[in-house]
Amino acid sequence: MAPPSDQTARHLQKLAALVTQRRAQLRLSQEKAAKVCGGLAYMTYRKVEEGLPVRSSTYAKVEIGFGMRAGSCKAVIDGADSITLEDGTELIEGGRITPLDxxxxxxxxxxxxxxxxxxxxxxxxxxxxxxxxxxxxxxxxxxxxxxxxx
Structure with a gap:
């Protein structure tokens, strides 16, 4: 795989932060997250959280496992600032999703x-x-x- 451009690398880092944030919200270890995400190999899942490029099928498994709308990962790689979850909640880098009392x-x-x-x-x-x-x-x-x- 060719090395990503500087801009793509920044977007991959943003995606990594959002995925890590979602995993933390779900209270999953990286190992459990890999399993939840379609049984991904642990090292493949870690690449996502490290901001390294992976196959589009890997991103699709993360989206399904973490309840993200289809195409959310690609949208962030293409420059979007947030990920939308299946329930319509928006996950923003550095933001927190807390249950509403x-x-x-x-x-x-x-x-x-x-x-x-x-x-x-x-x-x-x-x-x-x-x-x-x-x-x-x-x-x-x-x-x-x-x-x-x-």
């Missing part, structure tokens, strides 16, 4: 609505701000964004 979300949402309402409409009463909070939370529950009964 619905209670924390609701608390933060209510706090943000209260602060926003206070700053943009200072004439609203506390009761009016609380009513806005309730309507927003109710609407998000109807849409399935917040679970019912928190």
């Amino acid at each position: 619905p209670e924390t979300l609701e608390e933060g949402l209510r706090d943000a609505i209260t602060k926003g309402a206070t700053l943009t409409a200072p004439n609203l009463t506390l009761g009016e701000v609380q009513a806005i909070n309730e309507r927003v939370v109710e609407e998000l529950r109807k849409r399935g964004i917040l679970p019912s009964g928190l």
